[in-house]
Amino acid sequence: MRIVVDLNRCQSYGQCVSAASEVFRFRGKESLEYDHVPDAASDAAVRRAALACPVQAITLATATEEISPTEAAHR
Amino acid sequence: MNTSAADRVVIVGASLAGLRTAEALRQNGFAGRLTLIGAEPHEPYDRPPLSKTVLSGWLGTDQVLLPRTCDLHAEWLLGVPATGLDPAAREVRLADGRAVAFDRLVLATGARARRWSDPAEAALRGVHLLRGRDDADLLRADLAEAVEANGRVLVIGGGFTGSEVASSCRDLGLPVTVTQRGAAPLAGALGEVVGSAIGERQQAHGIDLRVRTTVRRLEGDASGRLRRARLSDGSALDVRVAVVAVGSVRDTGWLRGSGLTADERGVSCDAACRALDAEDRVVDGVYVAGDVARWRHPRFDTGPVSFEHWGNAVDQAETVAHNMMSEDVRENDALPAFWSDQFGLNIKAVGMPAVADQVVLAQGSFEHGPFVAVYGRTGVTVGAVAVNSPRVLDGYAALVTERAPFPPVIDALRSPGRMVPVDSRIPHPVQELVTVLEGQS
Ligand SMILES: Cc1cc2nc3c(=O)[nH]c(=O)nc-3n(C[C@H](O)[C@H](O)[C@H](O)COP(=O)(O)OP(=O)(O)OC[C@H]3O[C@@H](n4cnc5c(N)ncnc54)[C@H](O)[C@@H]3O)c2cc1C
Ligand code: SF4
Numbered sequence: 001m002r003i004v005v006d007l008n009r010c011q012s013y014g015q016c017v018s019a020a021s022e023v024f025r026f027r028g029k030e031s032l033e034y035d036h037v038p039d040a041a042s043d044a045a046v047r048r049a050a051l052a053c054p055v056q057a058i059t060l061a062t063a064t065e066e067i068s069p070t071e072a073a074h075r
Numbered sequence: 076m077n078t079s080a081a082d083r084v085v086i087v088g089a090s091l092a093g094l095r096t097a098e099a100l101r102q103n104g105f106a107g108r109l110t111l112i113g114a115e116p117h118e119p120y121d122r123p124p125l126s127k128t129v130l131s132g133w134l135g136t137d138q139v140l141l142p143r144t145c146d147l148h149a150e151w152l153l154g155v156p157a158t159g160l161d162p163a164a165r166e167v168r169l170a171d172g173r174a175v176a177f178d179r180l181v182l183a184t185g186a187r188a189r190r191w192s193d194p195a196e197a198a199l200r201g202v203h204l205l206r207g208r209d210d211a212d213l214l215r216a217d218l219a220e221a222v223e224a225n226g227r228v229l230v231i232g233g234g235f236t237g238s239e240v241a242s243s244c245r246d247l248g249l250p251v252t253v254t255q256r257g258a259a260p261l262a263g264a265l266g267e268v269v270g271s272a273i274g275e276r277q278q279a280h281g282i283d284l285r286v287r288t289t290v291r292r293l294e295g296d297a298s299g300r301l302r303r304a305r306l307s308d309g310s311a312l313d314v315r316v317a318v319v320a321v322g323s324v325r326d327t328g329w330l331r332g333s334g335l336t337a338d339e340r341g342v343s344c345d346a347a348c349r350a351l352d353a354e355d356r357v358v359d360g361v362y363v364a365g366d367v368a369r370w371r372h373p374r375f376d377t378g379p380v381s382f383e384h385w386g387n388a389v390d391q392a393e394t395v396a397h398n399m400m401s402e403d404v405r406e407n408d409a410l411p412a413f414w415s416d417q418f419g420l421n422i423k424a425v426g427m428p429a430v431a432d433q434v435v436l437a438q439g440s441f442e443h444g445p446f447v448a449v450y451g452r453t454g455v456t457v458g459a460v461a462v463n464s465p466r467v468l469d470g471y472a473a474l475v476t477e478r479a480p481f482p483p484v485i486d487a488l489r490s491p492g493r494m495v496p497v498d499s500r501i502p503h504p505v506q507e508l509v510t511v512l513e514g515q516s
Contacts, residue, residue, distance in 0.1 A: 028419030
């Protein structure tokens with residue numbers, strides 16, 4: 001799973017920290033820190049965190065493809 | 076605009092703005108060919124953690140990759156910079172000699188950290204920049220050695236990146252000196268009044284803060300390793316690591332000769348993110364998004380500026396995708412917003428504090444605890460910054476949106492009593508960027 005949090009939108013409510021404390025944490029009183037590429041073992045907790053966020057600041061990856069660098073240029 | 080399957084969209088710059096444009100295009104139904112060209116060999120990652128959780132040691136640089144919210148079915152040309160643009164031939168040239176044809180083009184090449192002016196000093200081992208993953212890896216390794224040797228870190232420049240680097244170095248237990256040309260850290264963005272308040276809190280965390288001070292010379296030993304810095308106040312410091320954080324330049328050199336209006340300050344575009352030529356005419360089919368875009372925000376009476384804000388890259392990416400896919404041209408008028416985390420402080424700003432002439436403390440106190448400061452320009456509320464109080468910012472954003480008179484009327488329970496606006500003391504370079512259109516308020 002990959003995630004990103006829009007920290008402009010985040011209001012430091014901390015629901016994500018309660019839902020997945022191995023992925024999200026606070027620095028100081030209000031600064032949210034998180035792992036963008038959490039372990040697969042945390043997937044369910046991360047989904048719960050995203051649902052619990054009152055301002056929907058957490059985006060989950062849904063892409064299934066890998067990035068494959070292309071060698072051939074087209075013209 | 077038609078969007079036939081034969082349509083080829085090329086995005087130059089495969090980072091936040093480029094990736095978000097690609098995602099938004101696919102989500103809006105774009106079915107044509109999509110190519111992302113990136114100078115870095117890495118797939119898109121997030122930069123803000125580089126100076127924060129990555130540098131302070133929590134996350135590795137492989138733990139800050141950006142998620143993708145849909146399958147892009149894109150071609151990725153990574154690790155190869157674009158070196159030229161021929162808008163007539165509709166072709167982007169790459170460093171390896173290839174050419175990539177496009178029908179529509181998105182410029183999202185962001186910015187680079189400004190280098191130390193003396194190349195020999197910049198080449199000393201121990202002298203670093205911080206913009207990308209590779210920079211962060213090199214700096215981290217050097218900081219780990221500095222921890223062993225208890226060597227001092229010199230941060231040149233007290234803007235956001237410099238201040239965050241200083242904070243992360245303190246987390247590692249390192250002694251840190253920060254030099255700042257002006258009277259206070261963060262002054263370019265927030266003015267000297269608020270910058271000084273934050274500077275005092277930085278000092279409380281053990282930062283040796285030298286304001287109104289510049290670095291005259293960086294000196295190395297016989298092996299080419301940084302040893303000493305000579306400062307404009309006459310002092311010499313034994314330093315092991317120096318981080319040059321003196322601002323950034325937009326990555327536009329490769330656009331020379333393309334007919335676009337582009338220089339160190341960005342590529343000119345309109346509020347709809349359409350590139351402009353020297354006569355301010357829209358260049359058909361060429362769009363600009365993110366740090367590299369230089370434009371006039373429709374909500375502020377200022378000249379063209381670029382916003383080095385994460386949120387701006389996201390907003391402009393969405394505007395570009397919309398305008399490519401739809402007949403109705405949308406302007407990006409989202410309120411600028413950014414955050415910074417340092418020294419246990421959560422700093423959040425909305426609007427354009429950097430163009431203010433006055434500032435007033437609206438909540439809390441500059442000395443301790445949370446506070447909110449509100450910024451005004453010729454009697455109009457133009458911005459606000461909240462320190463350790465992220466939940467109140469929406470209310471202030473509304474005041475900026477409605478162009479409320481400055482100083483604004485604020486809930487008496489929260490305000491510290493008598494509100495006395497003072498000169499915000501934004502240093503000159505920022506104000507000079509701005510063309511004042513008086514009388515519009
Ligand atoms: C250390 C650091 C901390 C930050 N912290 C914050 C923060 O706390 N809050 C906040 O709001 N913002 C923060 N920012 C700013 C934020 O990261 C940027 O606004 C955002 O990355 C802009 O995205 P972008 O895609 O426009 O540009 P960039 O992220 O700069 O990406 C541009 C990409 O284009 C590539 N490129 C350049 N030239 C070429 C070329 N000729 N051909 C092909 N590719 C090219 C580059 O290699 C790069 O990958 C921070 C930035 C840094 C560096
Ligand atoms: S739940 Fe949402 S708002 Fe609360 S801290 Fe987490 S991301 Fe921020």
